[in-house]
Amino acid sequence: MRRTAWIAGIAVVACALPAHAGHVLYLEPCSPDGCVVTPGTTDARTGTTDLIKHPAALTPWRYGATSWSEVVACVRRVMAPFDVQVTDVDPGAAEHLEVIVAGAPTQLGQPAGVGGVADIRCTGIGACSPFQPNALAFVFADTWNGNVIQTCASAAQQIAHTWALDHVIDPGDPMSALRATQDIPRFKDQQACGGDCVDGYSQFGLTCTGAAHTCLGTGAATQDEVQILTATLGASTVAVPDVTLVAPHDGAAPPGFAIEVACPGDAAVVDIAIDGEAVAELGTPPYVAMASPALAAGAHTITATCTSGGTGSVGRTITVGAACTADTDCAAGGLCDGDACVAGTNVDGGLGTRCKTSADCQSQLCASQGYGDMYCVLECAPVDGSCPAGFACMGEGATAACWAADPGGCNAAGRGGEPCLALAWFFGLGVNKRRSRTTRPTR
Numbered sequence: 001m002r003r004t005a006w007i008a009g010i011a012v013v014a015c016a017l018p019a020h021a022g023h024v025l026y027l028e029p030c031s032p033d034g035c036v037v038t039p040g041t042t043d044a045r046t047g048t049t050d051l052i053k054h055p056a057a058l059t060p061w062r063y064g065a066t067s068w069s070e071v072v073a074c075v076r077r078v079m080a081p082f083d084v085q086v087t088d089v090d091p092g093a094a095e096h097l098e099v100i101v102a103g104a105p106t107q108l109g110q111p112a113g114v115g116g117v118a119d120i121r122c123t124g125i126g127a128c129s130p131f132q133p134n135a136l137a138f139v140f141a142d143t144w145n146g147n148v149i150q151t152c153a154s155a156a157q158q159i160a161h162t163w164a165l166d167h168v169i170d171p172g173d174p175m176s177a178l179r180a181t182q183d184i185p186r187f188k189d190q191q192a193c194g195g196d197c198v199d200g201y202s203q204f205g206l207t208c209t210g211a212a213h214t215c216l217g218t219g220a221a222t223q224d225e226v227q228i229l230t231a232t233l234g235a236s237t238v239a240v241p242d243v244t245l246v247a248p249h250d251g252a253a254p255p256g257f258a259i260e261v262a263c264p265g266d267a268a269v270v271d272i273a274i275d276g277e278a279v280a281e282l283g284t285p286p287y288v289a290m291a292s293p294a295l296a297a298g299a300h301t302i303t304a305t306c307t308s309g310g311t312g313s314v315g316r317t318i319t320v321g322a323a324c325t326a327d328t329d330c331a332a333g334g335l336c337d338g339d340a341c342v343a344g345t346n347v348d349g350g351l352g353t354r355c356k357t358s359a360d361c362q363s364q365l366c367a368s369q370g371y372g373d374m375y376c377v378l379e380c381a382p383v384d385g386s387c388p389a390g391f392a393c394m395g396e397g398a399t400a401a402c403w404a405a406d407p408g409g410c411n412a413a414g415r416g417g418e419p420c421l422a423l424a425w426f427f428g429l430g431v432n433k434r435r436s437r438t439t440r441p442t443r
Contacts, residue, residue: 023233024095025159027075027088029061029068029141030102037100037108037136042119044098044136051108051117051138058103058138063146071101073283074152074184077269077307078174081187081226083234097135097162099155104142115143115150118158120166125206126219128164130232135162153185160187163232164217165225167196167203175225184269184281187225236310241268243306245314250379251386251402252340254323256293261314263287263306271305295320299364319363319378327389335388337378337402342388345404351376351388352404367401377401 026044028035035058040048061068068088076086084097105114118137122128137158144150156174167177169192174185177196193215197208206213215223246260259279261270270287272279280289287304297320305313321341324330330341335351343350343362353376355366361376368374380386380393380402387393387402394403 023083023085024091024097025075025079025084025086026091026096026098027072027086027155028090028098028100028102029088030058030100031060031068034058034060035100035102042132042134042136044096044134045093047136049136049138050119053109056108058100058107059142061102061141063141067146067148070148070283071151071155073269074148075155077184078152078156078186080238080307080311081236082229083237095134097159099137099139099159101139101151101155102141105140108138108140110140113143115140116154116158118161120161120164120216122164122216125204125214125216128217130164130228132162135159137162149184150179153179156185156187160225160229163229165223165228166193166216166218168193168223169195169211173225187229189224189226190222191225192222238310240310241306241308241312243270243304243312243314245302245304245316248302248316248318249338249386250316250318250381250400252319252321252337252342252378253291254340255291255295255297255320257291257318257320257340259289259291259302259304261287261304261306263304263308263312268306268308270307273303273305274300276301276303291320297321298362317364317379335390337388338386342378344388349376351378351391351402365401375404377403 035047036055037047037049037052037058038055039052040050042049072086072088079086104112106112108117110117116137116139119132119135120128121132139151139154139158141151144154153174153176160175165175168175170176170188171179172183172185173188173191175191176185192212194202194208194212196203197211197213200208202208202213204216206216212221214221217223241264244262246262248257248259259272261272263270270282272282272289274291274295279291282289299317299319301315301317303313303315305311319340319342321334321337322330323339324336324341325339327334327336330336333344333346333350334341335344345352349355349360349362351363354373355361355376356374358364358366360366363376363378365377365379366374367377378387378401380400391402391404393400395401
């Protein structure tokens with residue numbers, strides 16, 4: 001038995017069939033001459049679908065090569081945590097999943113305004129096939145009028161319906177039926193199903209309470225999308241990209257500083273944030289963004305996340321200060337660190353002053369050389385060793401810091417001629433071993 005319903009521009013079909021799958025997801029723009037699909041058992045390899053009763057012709061994607069490349073990159077990013085290869089190169093007769101992104105809903109016999117259609121195969125609530133071999137879903141490009149994020153989200157949603165995921169309320173999730181954000185969507189766990197209710201019922205006739213309803217696939221109020229897709233598809237096997245924060249360097253930076261990120265891969269997407277707030281989303285190199293000139297003076301944390309098959313991230317804490325070329329360009333008690341002023345030893349919480357926690361320091365970095373008192377420090381790069389006059393860059397990697405020439409009897413040459421290599425970083429009451437990290441997400 002098959003039932004078709006639509007809401008908020010999305011149509012879904014439910015029926016009972018077995019499931020299994022491969023891990024190639026082909027996005028088909030039907031360029032340059034359009035696509036013809038025929039009725040029959042759904043099979044992406046042959047272009048047949050059980051969603052129609054007569055052959056149907058879909059007009060090609062007509063919003064340009066650049067927008068299309070952005071759609072593909074977006075879908076790759078949404079699928080990055082899972083063992084799915086997203087491509088727009090036709091796999092031909094090889095097993096694959098497919099989303100046709102083209103044409104208008106009326107060309108496939110759907111009402112105007114529908115954004116996409118796909119099979120979701122169930123024998124009852126909570127009894128759905130987790131995966132369909134050679135699934136073929138549709139996104140109607142003309143409904144989204146070339147909007148990259150909406151098209152991307154719809155493509156992810158339609159193929160995920162074939163993995164038994166229902167609609168959810170969260171507008172930042174690709175399974176949302178009512179999208180109100182232009183951020184790239186992400187699958188998440190503990191997602192409340194709903195947002196597709198009309199007259200008190202969901203698309204599949206489940207009773208709604210407000211905007212929420214039971215999830216068709218799980219039979220519960222929520223669906224753990226990341227766990228479900230990881231179990232069904234497997235976790236990504238793509239190597240984590242070696243993302244590097246090229247600029248700003250460790251230490252201080254002037255207002256309006258440049259943020260430059262290096263990330264390998266032809267389809268990399270880079271997200272840059274300061275103190276957790278998004279600054280830029282960059283889809284093509286060079287990956288460079290500018291911090292706001294109005295960013296307040298003091299310590300700030302920059303994070304850069306690169307998605308190129310896998311996903312890696314890196315973080316760095318810097319101190320924003322007035323631009324300078326010498327200490328005399330800085331306010332009283334200030335020191336020039338490269339091209340930006342930082343508070344010096346004559347200022348509360350300044351570089352080289354004693355501290356107990358990071359909150360005592362304007363740099364938000366309180367450190368010990370392994371004995372005695374702790375001091376406010378700045379991160380530095382051992383390669384160039386840049387520090388304000390009277391300070392030296394000591395340590396290695398994530399523990400390298402600018403230390404006063406004689407903080408409590410130890411200097412760049414070390415106490416009694418021995419180098420001071422044991423550094424401990426204190427943040428509040430905990431110890432931060434490293435703020436720079438490269439990880440695969442577990443969303």
